[in-house]
Amino acid sequence: MRISSRGKYGVRAMFELAMHYGQGPIPLKVIAERQQISEHYLEQLMGTLRRAGLVNSMRGAQGGYELAFAPGEIKIGQIIRALEGPIAPVECVEDGVDPACERFEGCATRLLWERLRDSMTEVLDSTTLADLCEEAASR
């Protein structure tokens, strides 16, 4: 029941961008350094986040990345979904999957997985980058 480094790194990188929101683009190199993430690896993740519409990038000298929205409008759940796929402990409770289950009792365990999915989603979608910034500031 672990998220992968993709999700961890992604949230850390986005948090870094959130902490400097409105101050112009931040180059990959700086994010990677400050968050201790392999630069090339992070590059791939940022590409994914860009294609998901969560960050904007500027090429060329003085370029870098910035959030596509204000920190308060980006939910952690969006970041995780972009990098790790649907938030669902088992495939059959993914959004948009046919709920018909051939196993009669499959449904018994299915309800459980739905509850688990919902509680995970609730946490991840009720927290925004702004919340993380506040928590970091209040210490």
Place this chain on the structure above:
Amino acid sequence: MRISSRGKYGVRAMFELAMHYGQGPIPLKVIAERQQISEHYLEQLMGTLRRAGLVNSMRGAQGGYELAFAPGEIKIGQIIRALEGPIAPVECVEDGVDPACERFEGCATRLLWERLRDSMTEVLDSTTLADLCEEAASR
């Protein structure tokens, strides 16, 4: 954010045992058949569950597996922990891990992962095999 087949299969197998609790041991073969799980693979999982003290086994003809406790006393969380390890979205919020974080802002994301861990634990530890049986019965 998926649990592996180990966890899925394990819960299904334990549910099967719960549905027939008190009716003597059920052979692996039957569990595997009813739950459509590879017999040899399930054997490994049952070994793990036995060593975790969640099931008892009887060898020889007429042997099989049965729950070590009443269904109401076995939490899903125990099954998952036995088969998948600690319930924690990231390593640094596992129980018993040093909470000191070298990254100053690591703590900002750490709080998030703790909340996620707690909400997952809450669901998995508040549901017992008896709950699954009830849900299956009420339809």
Place this chain on the structure above:
DNA sequence: CTAATCCCGAGTAAACCAATAGGGATTGCG
């Protein structure tokens, strides 16, 4: 022009997963 920067695709070593293979030990029953 050039240095800084993003962009992209390929390759890779290690780990993990789900399953298979093959045999050994126990035990109820005829």
Place this chain on the structure above:
DNA sequence: CGCAATCCCTATTGGTTTACTCGGGATTAG
């Protein structure tokens, strides 16, 4: 007793995923 049913254990395998690394191309501010 002897055998079939059953659990027990270790090893191996093929496939996938993970977390990177490598090398080069495109863009742009100064």
